[in-house]
Amino acid sequence: MIMRCRRVRKLIMEDGARREDVDRHLTQCAACTAYARDWAGLRTALRRVAEEPAPEPSLGFAARLARQLPNARAEARAREASLERTGRRFVLAGVLAAVLLALGLLVPPSGPVRSPEAAEIQTARSEAVAAQSYPSFSNQTIEAEYEFAPQGGGH
Amino acid sequence: MATLEKDDPEVEWIRRTQQGDGDAYALLVARYERRVFSSVYRILRRREEVEEVAQEIFVKAFLAVGSYHFEAAFSTWLMRIAINHCYDQLRRRRSSRLTYFSEMSEEGEQAVVQGTESRGGGGGRVQLDLENRELAEKMLERAPPEDRVILTLKEIEDLSVEEISKLLRLKSSTVKVRLHRARKRMLADFRRWQEGE
Numbered sequence: 064m065i066m067r068c069r070r071v072r073k074l075i076m077e078d079g080a081r082r083e084d085v086d087r088h089l090t091q092c093a094a095c096t097a098y099a100r101d102w103a104g105l106r107t108a109l110r111r112v113a114e115e116p117a118p119e120p121s122l123g124f125a126a127r128l129a130r131q132l133p134n135a136r137a138e139a140r141a142r143e144a145s146l147e148r149t150g151r152r153f154v155l156a157g158v159l160a161a162v163l164l165a166l167g168l169l170v171p172p173s174g175p176v177r178s179p180e181a182a183e184i185q186t187a188r189s190e191a192v193a194a195q196s197y198p199s200f201s202n203q204t205i206e207a208e209y210e211f212a213p214q215g216g217g218h
Numbered sequence: 219m220a221t222l223e224k225d226d227p228e229v230e231w232i233r234r235t236q237q238g239d240g241d242a243y244a245l246l247v248a249r250y251e252r253r254v255f256s257s258v259y260r261i262l263r264r265r266e267e268v269e270e271v272a273q274e275i276f277v278k279a280f281l282a283v284g285s286y287h288f289e290a291a292f293s294t295w296l297m298r299i300a301i302n303h304c305y306d307q308l309r310r311r312r313s314s315r316l317t318y319f320s321e322m323s324e325e326g327e328q329a330v331v332q333g334t335e336s337r338g339g340g341g342g343r344v345q346l347d348l349e350n351r352e353l354a355e356k357m358l359e360r361a362p363p364e365d366r367v368i369l370t371l372k373e374i375e376d377l378s379v380e381e382i383s384k385l386l387r388l389k390s391s392t393v394k395v396r397l398h399r400a401r402k403r404m405l406a407d408f409r410r411w412q413e414g415e
Contacts, residue, residue: 076401078379098409102401105408108350109373112358117259118268120251128276129244135277136238 068095075099232292235283243283247276250293254300260374261304261367263359271307275300290384298385301367308363353411357404365400372397 071088072095075081089096228249234242254275259268279299286295358366358374371377371385383393 073398076398076405098405101409101412102405104346104350104412105354105405106373107347108354108408109358109369111347111351112355113260113374113376117252117256118265120255120272121269124251124269124272125244125247128247128273129240131273131277132240132243132280135281139281 068092071095072098075102228292229288232283232286232288235280236286240280243280246292250296251276253293254296257297257300257370257375258304261301261370262307263355271303272300275303278303294384298387301371301385305363305367308366312363350408353408357407361400361404364396365403368393368396369400369404 067088071085071092074085075095075098089099228246231242231245235246251272254272255268258271258275259265262268262271275296279296282299286292358369361369368382368386371382372379377385379390379393379397382388382397383390386393388396
């Protein structure tokens with residue numbers, strides 16, 4: 064019964080002539096009759112809405128519009144050009160990023176900067192710099208420090 | 219090509235417009251302005267916005283006229299632009315809007331009730347018709363853009379399913395399904411309001 068009602072309600076909403084079996088169903092089903100009545104009421108209401116006149120174009124609408132067209136076209140072209148410029152910049156930035164990435168991947172790891180020899184040179188250079196910056200503990204310094212130590216006080 | 223009379227100058231106007239002739243376009247505008255105004259008003263339902271929106275539509279069509287290849291009637295092509303433009307407007311408006319009576323705020327619900335009560339509150343077929351008309355109008359205003367466009371084209375503009383399918387570039391079967399869903403949703407709300415009255 065429920066399925067039947069659902070089918071009938073669907074058919075009620077469809078355009079075209081009401082089917083006989085739907086009419087038969089309506090004589091026996093108060094719920095679907097109410098549904099059909101409400102649908103008819105809504106359609107009438109929508110028809111009333113449709114009767115309301117739309118506003119008319121003001122006098123000279125077409126001529127005024129035609130006068131605006133050159134400006135509209137110029138604005139559209141400017142917009143297009145701006146979009147094109149932005150697009151070109153994006154493409155250029157993309158290409159540049161791709162080139163850099165490719166370079167990063169393609170340059171061999173055994174180049175002058177990355178080779179193990181270079182790493183050794185770099186380490187040696189760092190050590191040399193460190194040696195210049197900090198005082199070294201040479202033998203002389205140690206002896207000088209022990210100059211005032213008690214003589215012959217060894218055990 | 220479109221169904222045009224043999225000596226209809228429209229084709230010539232379109233070709234001249236495609237070459238940038240604004241005067242020829244003014245003739246096309248004059249031919250279709252009422253139709254565009256009517257559809258814009260019926261879909262957007264804001265009298266004060268109609269002229270401005272219609273102007274935007276005609277400018278958009280002028281800028282796109284190069285892409286018109288006489289495959290459909292010029293009126294269909296133009297109305298497609300008009301409907302899409304209205305649809306965009308509705309979607310933009312919709313961000314802060316509510317749907318139908320069942321989703322209206324208490325305030326919105328009150329406004330509908332007050333609107334119908336202010337007319338004397340019941341009594342007679344004419345009064346009921348008037349109340350229902352007002353309610354249907356409010357419901358259309360609050361319907362989701364998709365429902366609103368399809369219901370307006372069918373129930374208000376009285377277009378056939380085939381005409382709607384051409385305008386919306388949808389299959390007839392899709393139009394039928396969408397139309398049925400939209401009708402069902404609207405009727406459910408219509409009934410709900412009537413029961414609550």
